Amino acid sequence: MDELTLRRAKDGDSGAFEELVTPYEQMLWRLCWRYTRHQADAQDCVQETMLKAWRQLPNYRGECSVESWLYRICVSCCMDFLRKRSNKQQDSVDAMTDLGYDPPDPQPLPEEKVIAAQEKQDVHQAIAELPPTMREVLVLSVLEGKSYEDTARLMGISIGTVKSRLNRARQKITEKLQQLGTKGTHSSSDHVKGGHE
Numbered sequence: 174m175d176e177l178t179l180r181r182a183k184d185g186d187s188g189a190f191e192e193l194v195t196p197y198e199q200m201l202w203r204l205c206w207r208y209t210r211h212q213a214d215a216q217d218c219v220q221e222t223m224l225k226a227w228r229q230l231p232n233y234r235g236e237c238s239v240e241s242w243l244y245r246i247c248v249s250c251c252m253d254f255l256r257k258r259s260n261k262q263q264d265s266v267d268a269m270t271d272l273g274y275d276p277p278d279p280q281p282l283p284e285e286k287v288i289a290a291q292e293k294q295d296v297h298q299a300i301a302e303l304p305p306t307m308r309e310v311l312v313l314s315v316l317e318g319k320s321y322e323d324t325a326r327l328m329g330i331s332i333g334t335v336k337s338r339l340n341r342a343r344q345k346i347t348e349k350l351q352q353l354g355t356k357g358t359h360s361s362s363d364h365v366k367g368g369h370e
Contacts, residue, residue: 201247207312208251222247244327299349307342
């Protein structure tokens with residue numbers, strides 16, 4: 174990283190800041206997409222990440238790489254967004270229920286599509302219910318295809334901790350799928366196999 178660019182950005186040069194963060198925009202977009210699964214929401218999270226990074230840049234001490242620093246800000250923004258969205262959805266459902274609204278059941282789909290959709294939904298639900306530290310490892314190692322070493326570097330933890338959290342995440346997902354009674358649990362859990370030496 175160019176120290177001069179960093180210094181200029183910390184002094185309030187927006188052009189230098191853009192130069193600093195542009196190489197990581199695709200990483201941030203993919204990460205936000207993995208968390209939100211919605212294009213507009215992902216874009217909002219990316220913008221919030223950039224805004225927070227700009228505000229927090231004067232406090233950046235270089236103790237980790239810019240990539241790791243941005244990654245951590247991004248995860249924090251995504252988690253905040255998901256908490257707010259969950260609260261809004263619950264408030265909306267409660268308000269509609271109070272008004273006596275009972276949404277009709279959707280038209281039935283062919284059985285195979287229903288089972289496949291349910292399995293996919295169960296996997297997403299199991300991932301969403303993981304503790305944040307396990308979910309972060311899973312997103313990076315499995316969904317983003319990062320190596321254990323890169324995951325450890327981005328999260329600021331050891332490779333051993335990455336492997337341990339990933340194993341526990343897989344176990345929790347398998348247990349959750351079994352609780353949900355997902356048919357074809359073995360094939361569904363294949364979605365979370367991964368991690369690269």
